[in-house]
Amino acid sequence: MSEATMQTRTAPEQPAETIRRPLPDIVPALALMAVSLAVWEIVIRVFDVPTFVLPAPSAVVVSLIESRMQLLDAARFTAAEVLIGFVLAAITGMAVALVIARFERFGRALYPLIVLFQNVPKIALAPIFILWFGYDLAPKVLLIVVIAFFPVAIDMLAGLQSVEPSFVALMNSVGAGKTKILMRVRIPHALPHLFAGLKVAITFSVIGAIVGEFAGANAGLGYVIQFASTQLDTPLIFSALVVVSVLGLAFYYVVELAEKLLVPWAPKYDAHRHSI
Amino acid sequence: MNPAVAVMHASSTEPQAAAPSVEIAATGVAVDFIHDGRRQHVLKDIDMQVPRGSLVSLIGPSGCGKSTLLKVMAGLIQPTAGSVTVDDLAPQDAAKKRIIGLVFQDATLLPWKNAIENAAFLLLTADPGVSKSDATARAAEMLKLVGLEGAERKMPSQLSGGMRQRVAIARALALDPQVLLMDEPFGALDAITREEMSQCLLDIWERTGKTIVLVTHSIDEAVFLSGEVHVMGTGPARIIETLPINLPQPRNEDSYSEPAFKIAEKRLRSLLVESRRRRS
Numbered sequence: 001m002s003e004a005t006m007q008t009r010t011a012p013e014q015p016a017e018t019i020r021r022p023l024p025d026i027v028p029a030l031a032l033m034a035v036s037l038a039v040w041e042i043v044i045r046v047f048d049v050p051t052f053v054l055p056a057p058s059a060v061v062v063s064l065i066e067s068r069m070q071l072l073d074a075a076r077f078t079a080a081e082v083l084i085g086f087v088l089a090a091i092t093g094m095a096v097a098l099v100i101a102r103f104e105r106f107g108r109a110l111y112p113l114i115v116l117f118q119n120v121p122k123i124a125l126a127p128i129f130i131l132w133f134g135y136d137l138a139p140k141v142l143l144i145v146v147i148a149f150f151p152v153a154i155d156m157l158a159g160l161q162s163v164e165p166s167f168v169a170l171m172n173s174v175g176a177g178k179t180k181i182l183m184r185v186r187i188p189h190a191l192p193h194l195f196a197g198l199k200v201a202i203t204f205s206v207i208g209a210i211v212g213e214f215a216g217a218n219a220g221l222g223y224v225i226q227f228a229s230t231q232l233d234t235p236l237i238f239s240a241l242v243v244v245s246v247l248g249l250a251f252y253y254v255v256e257l258a259e260k261l262l263v264p265w266a267p268k269y270d271a272h273r274h275s276i
Numbered sequence: 277m278n279p280a281v282a283v284m285h286a287s288s289t290e291p292q293a294a295a296p297s298v299e300i301a302a303t304g305v306a307v308d309f310i311h312d313g314r315r316q317h318v319l320k321d322i323d324m325q326v327p328r329g330s331l332v333s334l335i336g337p338s339g340c341g342k343s344t345l346l347k348v349m350a351g352l353i354q355p356t357a358g359s360v361t362v363d364d365l366a367p368q369d370a371a372k373k374r375i376i377g378l379v380f381q382d383a384t385l386l387p388w389k390n391a392i393e394n395a396a397f398l399l400l401t402a403d404p405g406v407s408k409s410d411a412t413a414r415a416a417e418m419l420k421l422v423g424l425e426g427a428e429r430k431m432p433s434q435l436s437g438g439m440r441q442r443v444a445i446a447r448a449l450a451l452d453p454q455v456l457l458m459d460e461p462f463g464a465l466d467a468i469t470r471e472e473m474s475q476c477l478l479d480i481w482e483r484t485g486k487t488i489v490l491v492t493h494s495i496d497e498a499v500f501l502s503g504e505v506h507v508m509g510t511g512p513a514r515i516i517e518t519l520p521i522n523l524p525q526p527r528n529e530d531s532y533s534e535p536a537f538k539i540a541e542k543r544l545r546s547l548l549v550e551s552r553r554r555r556s
Contacts, residue, residue: 166380166382169380173371173376173378174371174402176402265387265388
């Protein structure tokens with residue numbers, strides 16, 4: 001008996017090991033997702049779990065459809081925050097990196113301060129920003145900039161500084177100055193690194209927007225989640241989560257698409273090595 | 277522009293055979309590095325002359341300062357004492373006049389530019405007066421010279437290590453320098469590619485008549501390519517012997533089996549062993 005269960009447990013895994021590689025990434029991922037959702041649905045029904053504790057996927061879908069207008073409005077609001085915050089964070093990050101790379105002495109003074117600042121848990125600044133700027137767009141955008149500029153600055157700087165010294169020597173030998181080397185070599189060289197940073201930054205931006213809305217808002221997906229939790233409307237919480245995830249994913253792929261178009265020579269970097 | 281920069285298309289395989297003038301002269305060159313508050317003598321009392329149009333090698337154990345000496349000649353490092361002249365100019369001035377071309381162990385091509393753009397890049401940087409089409413034409417010519425005809429549009433990621441190094445050589449040659457300074461240019465390549473590249477470099481030297489200084493730690497390479505080998509020793513680094521290589525020209529793969537090759541090889545090996553023993 002136990003031998004039989006052992007076999008049924010191990011048997012499906014062995015072919016899965018060999019099949020996994022030739023299949024496109026998305027097929028096994030989708031299959032696993034479908035199985036997980038089915039198990040989830042069955043567990044909820046079999047054990048009769050109350051909806052306010054954990055809704056079944058079907059209940060979430062129903063809620064998604066019923067509250068679609070509310071969710072769409074909220075998503076639009078959050079997306080605007082993310083977009084504005086991300087663009088400002090990217091500009092700030094690039095500017096900081098360029099200043100540090102170009103003006104080495106000033107950079108040596110600035111860089112430790114930025115690293116120090118990075119160690120402040122910036123999410124904790126949300127209430128202060130709300131206090132200063134009210135419930136509007138500004139505090140969320142500021143929170144996003146503060147959270148998301150860092151990976152951009154650090155990756156861009158790493159890219160600017162990782163030009164081989166012998167190539168710099170080559171440029172020096174023909175009389176090229178620092179600005180020329182920066183414009184012609186360092187900046188294009190840094191682009192793949194920059195995009196690695198931007199991909200982290202876009203993920204952070206979504207987190208920043210939601211946290212900002214938690215801290216104080218009257219619109220947005222974070223607001224919907226908090227409002228729904230006070231109403232014990234757990235399906236709506238999950239619906240909002242689904243929308244947040246789709247939004248985050250969409251933003252991420254826009255950045256990745258931009259990377260593919262702008263830096264086709266980029267080597268593959270692991271974009272998920274940063275943490276907040 | 278400097279009239280001396282014009283290509284010297286030497287038809288003879290032994291350029292400047294009689295009474296060669298001096299292209300690079302080092303007199304009493306010393307380089308100290310300050311490391312952990314202590315003065316380290318990297319080079320001491322280096323006297324060396326490189327005849328115009330010759331191909332000479334610097335060979336020695338690693339850490340003997342041969343790359344440092346090359347960097348002094350390139351004007352990338354200021355000597356602590358003594359002086360170096362390249363074509364009777366200070367190295368920095370010579371570099372700005374595009375008298376010096378540099379090739380390093382790593383090809384360091386720009387990954388976002390194809391072979392011909394990489395070959396033209398330094399020329400365009402060095403001389404804003406050169407039009408892009410002129411630079412490209414010059415780069416195409418140099419790629420042809422290094423045997424990369426047909427690979428002009430390839431990206432660096434599509435090129436083998438040897439081909440990338442050929443592009444790096446073409447990039448240096450595009451400046452039309454009188455002097456080519458090469459720091460272990462084939463050090464990162466496999467043995468067969470190295471021999472191919474040696475032959476390629478020899479062809480370039482014979483066709484252009486450039487003065488070439490080659491830093492290497494390969495005895496074969498030094499003997500096969502050079503008219504003269506400067507053997508360096510450590511502690512502090514200096515030239516322990518300058519060995520003329522009496523291997524007949526033109527050289528080809530048969531040269532490796534010539535008696536003169538074996539003699540020079542043996543002599544170099546014993547000098548290098550000696551320099552290592554003296555250090556310990």
